């Protein structure tokens with residue numbers, strides 16, 4: 396019997412996954428919840444002895460869907476969750492009544508009551524926020540928990556070390572953080588000198604608050620080694636199957652597959668161009684598959700090709716398909732010249748990223764990262780969730 400989950404219905408396996416699918420759908424996003432659970436457990440195992448593994452679940456679990464994502468992470472064993480905004484916190488609380496939920500964006504003005512009503516913990520990130528929170532908790536015998544964000548070099552949110560010392564020197568103020576947190580700027584590059592600088596500053600900051608738990612590591616920092624783990628890690632992207640770091644071991648199981656249908660296959664004669672702007676000219680006679688995926692679906696416009704620049708590849712039955720010309724709002728063209736005509740045919744599904752084309756490769760072709768591709772996936776594609784294998788849950 397599962398506890399702590401508002402909705403305990405396990406996502407049903409979708410029989411359409413390997414069949415023809417909904418005849419009306421252009422494309423489909425398949426989310427492998429077993430891979431999500433396995434990735435959390437792999438990170439948790441990496442931290443054993445070095446602290447707890449939480450999860451960053453902001454932006455609808457990085458676009459995967461919070462309903463399924465939160466239930467999967469909770470069942471895998473995760474108990475501490477990080478979101479960006481208080482509204483995301485409330486939505487998380489509705490699904491996970493017993494979870495610990497931290498609000499990374501800090502305290503929103505006038506919203507302290509909202510946090511308390513939904514059991515959300517602000518990570519206070521400026522002196523103004525600390526002052527507002529102190530005012531709110533003044534006189535309470537049992538002040539609600541809050542964390543403190545100290546900036547160690549990324550210069551986004553967080554108190555300076557100097558400000559943190561000021562806070563620590565005023566213990567009579569009634570505020571003592573339950574968590575001290577900081578965020579890494581360059582953890583994806585293990586050789587970057589900023590990493591050690593931030594680590595040293597974080598140690599200095601946390602020494603000021605000996606009673607607080609300490610959290611520094613995002614996904615990439617977990618792979619920098621146990622010095623960076625502290626009491627609580629907050630991985631996001633690695634859970635969702637994209638790469639966090641230059642290190643190859645920082646990529647775990649792929650979670651998301653994007654596939655879309657071939658609308659038609661047609662000839663492109665040598666010298667003919669394709670798409671808006673006529674940016675690609677066929678160097679030889681080719682066969683083109685027009686696929687039902689465009690930038691309105693989150694398939695990024697910058698993935699296209701020109702005569703000078705290769706773009707993203709798709710995949711079909713063992714063949715890589717180079718993109719031809721620009722991505723339009725609702726469709727993109729791919730070269731299927733090498734694919735047998737009975738395989739590359741109207742209605743067939745082409746993989747845009749997934750097990751065969753890594754999401755990081757597709758994102759890289761568009762000059763961006765897996766995070767942006769995942770969180771930008773549109774609402775037009777149908778979604779199917781592959782269930783957690785029973786052996787993995789309910790530990």
Ligand SMILES: *Cc1c(COP(=O)(O)O)cnc(C)c1O
Pocket residue numbers: 451453499578612613614615629630631632633639
């Ligand atoms: C998003 C975020 C994380 C998770 O980062 P990943 O790189 O996805 O692991 C952790 N901490 C903070 C403060 C964040 O904003």
